[in-house]
Amino acid sequence: MQILIYTVLLLGVMGFATGLGLSIAAKKFEVKEDPRIEEIVKVLPGANCGMCGYPGCSAYAHAIVEKGAVHNLCVPGKKVGVSAKIDEIMKEK
Ligand code: SF4
Numbered sequence: 001m002q003i004l005i006y007t008v009l010l011l012g013v014m015g016f017a018t019g020l021g022l023s024i025a026a027k028k029f030e031v032k033e034d035p036r037i038e039e040i041v042k043v044l045p046g047a048n049c050g051m052c053g054y055p056g057c058s059a060y061a062h063a064i065v066e067k068g069a070v071h072n073l074c075v076p077g078k079k080v081g082v083s084a085k086i087d088e089i090m091k092e093k
Contacts, residue, residue, distance in 0.1 A: 036089050037061045043085040044077055051075040064090070 040061035048056040052073035054063055063069035064086060071090070072083040 034065050036065050036092075039089045040064055040086055043082055043089070044074060045080075045082070047076050049076060 037058075038061075041058055044057040044061065046057055050056065052060045052075065054060040054069075054073075057074075060069065060074065064071060071086040072078070074082050077083070
């Protein structure tokens, strides 16, 4: 019975230490991303079709914010005015 208690205690301590270490590492190595990328991803259709020349909507949003890609490359989004929404997001900040 005593071995069972020690085993449970040891596993509990190891689990807590691992969780604490992962939490600290997540904070320390956190990558800050421009919030406009997430906003642009939300207004894009999300079809991930690649017609804009990027491998998906997220890659296109990154290219707009980080590389200054033009705002009207999303073919499926043209009907719903995505480029105007992207213009607004890029003007805001
Ligand atoms: S064309 Fe539009 S829907 Fe297709 S991957 Fe590019 S941003 Fe996404």
